[in-house]
Amino acid sequence: MTLHEITYTIKDIQGKGKGLFAARDIKRGECILSEAPLVYVTSNLQEALKSIFVLSKKNAKYFYALCNVHHDISFEFGIMKTNSFPLGQGSTDAAIFRVSSRINHSCDPNVHQSWNPKTKKGHVHASKNIKKGDEILKNYIPILQIQEDRKRLLQENFKFDCRCSACTKPSSERDLIITKVNICTGLVKESAESDPATAIQYVREVLGLLDKIGGICKTSYYYDGYQISAMCSDYSLAQEWANLLLESYQIDE
Structure with a gap:
């Protein structure tokens, strides 16, 4: 059994699609997940689109199963816009990951996702101690903003109203x-x-x-x-x- 198999499980969540949950107690600083991108998303969107069309049958299944909240554009571009993770601060390049794209948002997250340009992998580390059974949560937007601004950004970019602990208090x-x-x-x-x-x-x-x-x-x-x-x-x-x-x-x- 690998590290990744024993740190998290993927479950269905009513009203939220799928999410990651701690399969055991996880300590602050522990690496929960490390994975290569499923798809790279560059400023050349046509090239990104081509990379989707040449995915293996298995990886294409993973890609098309991801969430899409942008129904005013093509399905592929909608998935890219919903799930892209920037490859470094200020970078115009992004990537979509098979597993970490399933991590839901919180304005009070318990993990941090990052990109390592040397290994060409995305990493998810626990930023707090996480108890077995707790949902694994990251932030989709910069969270040092007042609640009104966070809610506006989340609605504009991800089409949902946040109900995390920081937003319900x-x-x-x-x-x-x-x-x-x-x-x-x-x-x-x-x-x-x-x-x-x-x-x-x-x-x-x-x-x-x-x-x-x-x-x-x-x-x-x-x-x-x-x-x-x-x-x-x-x-x-x-x-x-x-x-x-x-x-x-x-x-x-």
């Missing part, structure tokens, strides 16, 4: 924290060169705020702390940030 407190995070993020960038010590204080403030909403999205702030500390030659502090960054990369990247 009163939004005011979480929205306030996210607003403070975004303000402090701007202040980190503004003060990084002129006042590094203050910038580090803002980084620490952001990390404290993120802890209040589940400790999400910390990696980029560890990197900010590392860069700012190294820039002002505080190598001891830079090492501390580097250690946090390395631990986080093992999960988030």
Whole structure:
């Protein structure tokens, strides 16, 4: 039995199609899934379409079984638009995966999906401890946004209203924290060169705020702390940030 077979199962979910569930307790940082793309989606959509038509019978079955919420375009393009995962931050290239495309969305996710350009594989790591039987959930959109903006983006791009734990609870407190995070993020960038010590204080403030909403999205702030500390030659502090960054990369990247 492989690692992948013992970490998750795929089940039908009423009103949500299919989803992944933990087959056993999974620890934070553990790799749940590693897989090569079923289809690459580049800016040349006609080439992507051709790659679908030459899939093996087995892989074509996997592709056409995926969800399509975009019924105003061709079925193949609809599946691509619904399930494409960007291959790196800011990349225009994307891919569709046989298994990880089945992972449903949450604004309070318990896994992080990433792309490794060296191995040409997508990886899913647990960002929290996951209990046996719990659904495995990732975020389809950037989640450091207020609830109203998240709901709008999800409806526009994926045609559903999110009912996750972060969206069913009163939004005011979480929205306030996210607003403070975004303000402090701007202040980190503004003060990084002129006042590094203050910038580090803002980084620490952001990390404290993120802890209040589940400790999400910390990696980029560890990197900010590392860069700012190294820039002002505080190598001891830079090492501390580097250690946090390395631990986080093992999960988030």
